[in-house]
Amino acid sequence: MHFDLSKPNLLMGGIVLTLAALAGLELAPQRTLELTAPGAVGNLYLSTPGETPGQAPVQWVDAEHLRWRCHYTAAANYQPCGLTFSLTGDDPAHGMDLSRFDTLEMDLAYKGPAHFVRVAVRNFDPRFSRLDDGNSSRIHSVNLRPRDIARPVTLDLSELTVPEWWIQQFDLPREYNRPSLENATALSIDLPSDLTGQEHELQLRRLVLKGEWVSRDRVYLAILCAWLLGASLMVLRGWKQLSQSNTRQQREIDALTARTRQLRVEQDKLRRLATIDELTGVLNRRGLEQALDDFEEAAQGMTLVMLDIDHFKHVNDRHGHDCGDEVLKRVTAVVAANLRASDVFGRLGGEEFLIACQGTRVRDAARLAEKLRERVQQSEINSSAGRITVTASFGVALAPPGAPAAGALKRADEALYRAKEAGRNRVETDKSLVSDSPTTV
Template identity: 75%
Template sequence: MRHDLSNTHLLIGGIVLTLAVLAGQELLPTRKLELTAPGAVSNLFLQTSSDNQAAVQWIDAEHFRWKCHYTGFDKYQPCGLTFILSGDDPARGRDLGRFDTLEMDLRYKGPSSYIRLSIRNFDPRFSKLEDANSARMHSVNLRPRDIEKPVSIELSELTVPEWWIQQFNLSREYNRPGLQNATALTIDLPSDLTGQVHELELRSLVLNGEWISRDRVYLAILCGWLLGATLMVTRGWSQLRQSHNRQQREIDALTVRTSQLRIEQEKLRRLATIDELTGVLNRRGLEQSLEDFEAAAQGMTLVILDIDHFKHVNDRHGHDCGDEVLRRIAAVVAGNLRASDVFGRWGGEEFLIACQGTRIRDAARLAEKLRERVQQSNIDSAGGRVAVTASFGVALAPPGGSTADALKRADAALYRAKDAGRNRVEMDRTLQSEAPTTV
């Protein structure tokens, strides 16, 4: 949540900053260069023929008014006003590439079809000081009706004239427009002036541009957003990595804790299924094993043994001796079983053995063997040696049969062994069929 709020604040800040930059771009004053202002240019002069200099004269130099009148035919009949944009170094002019438009207020009276505006750009790659015409020319022709009122000319309207390209025959890259080193700006009449009178008055000539171009502003905004996006992505990636590492540590800790819980759960499970006194399965553990055997549907034989006269042992020798008898009997029986057999304390002095897939007569022989081992296990107590015997009941739970029913029949067989004098083995009489296989 904090990360999302931080990103939202950064996004809002970026939007506000962008709007402020755009508004600042609009509110910045326009870059201006008024060429008709006193001292704006290093020099200016009227263009005229060297053979007939009187053909072009000032009417009012202070207000930039002049007239042209060629009475005879001259091969070259210039009639114009030139502003020198260079300083002491004639090869170093002004960078007009920073300007976009030129506002001109020019009054013209005469029969010329066009008034030409031209700018010379000195390019040291091919321009020569001794040849003023070698500076690349850019021009646009205006009709008299175009300048009936002040006109704004886009500098992009100025193009390199075809005659200049043909005259100097340069490579294409040299013929591309460019005003980065403008040395002269001229207003003249590009037509035959013989016998005509032309009057011109330049009231204002102002170059306009932006202090910072829109393209640069937009590029800066784009770069700013890209930088901001990069920082946000980097920051987000760093936070995501930190979060991932933190979560990984939590997962590792949880894995360790889960492992510990499994160990503890296994301990609890063992405690829940192991008889604390004898160390063998308790009734719950036996019931779970019987359920597994029944689910396997392979059949099993059940053997229930009960220690004879156990109450008498407790009453005569004490409960400590009784507990020792239980432990000893459990150890004797467990030591004579297979690993696949299940053995546990069914309750009190009763124990249960489950042999999966065993024939009932084999189980009866096992019970007889265990009866002999129990009878041979005399236990020492404070009151002397204690003779212990046990009675056994054996029943078969065939494949798919009920374990609960087999337990009842094994218990019934056990009671018959008790009634018949104890210390003996009795088989179930109601189901004498054998299990089909032996494991």
């Protein structure tokens, strides 16, 4: 008994089965977990600062409908304002496998002045997590602007990343810092900012995890394998007659595969080059422009710090471009390590970089620039030529609320030029700023 795939009925049957499998994949219901449904999780609770005298700063407005309010009247180091879903049972070290889900649908109403609402997932990893230290569970988070959640939003779980502060705090081997949601113990929604003197009100109407029951990749692979098996049977039956043609076709398939692989590599490279500087790993000019556009849309003003590595051409001429690249990467690392998560940092080009801080506190920006100047001066770069010490000059300017960033960029560049002219390794501030203006202090 043998199968003749050249018969029209067998070929048509294979096509029908393939279409049925693809249709079933599209029409099959998704795997869902509605966390806001009664009994979906073992426990949910408000994040509070613990024992507080008088009225608690975090309170339920309507617990049944998951509506709460936060109001901190005094400054504090720890100001939680969020709702946490516990994903564990009797064993606090054993949670849910969220890697089976692809998206998180959220309907959240928010009133307040916060710049971001954070969605975070804690993952307990027995290699380094401890039950007596909640922060030791790897955190994955994404910050959403209020306009992002003005209507129900769908998040890809791949948007959740491990924040820099967690990586720096625990200083674990690099492989431990990779995102993993296989043992998620908690999912929270909170406000990651200073809440002193502000009133915030949130209501979580719906929170649903969704994913596929059967992986699309596996279905496609099974279909591909089935067709390859059929094609192999056909090839085996006519091998003697079609050997020459089959060899030519195989060469074409190999060439197409190699070309496809090459195109994917080029596509990935172009996608990265679109917004990321390949050498330093920070934003490039295009990425900076997009970030400044976002700041302008927020209409809350920004301070810009432009820095330039002093005598960088001399480093290249004397020690070579490889050493120059190491200087660029080292200065980038030093600056990035001393910035907040909300600050934007990127390379304008050459040895020139830009930092954008949301807000209009010019004195704070000038102090940050002075701090960075000292850190750069104190750093040393190891190269084949030995240890090299470099310095940097800084220019600080302000873009008031509603003003375009282009003017502030020009003024920051002029301030940077004055720092260079005054002997380098110094910080200069835009001279057009009014010293007694409330936006500059």
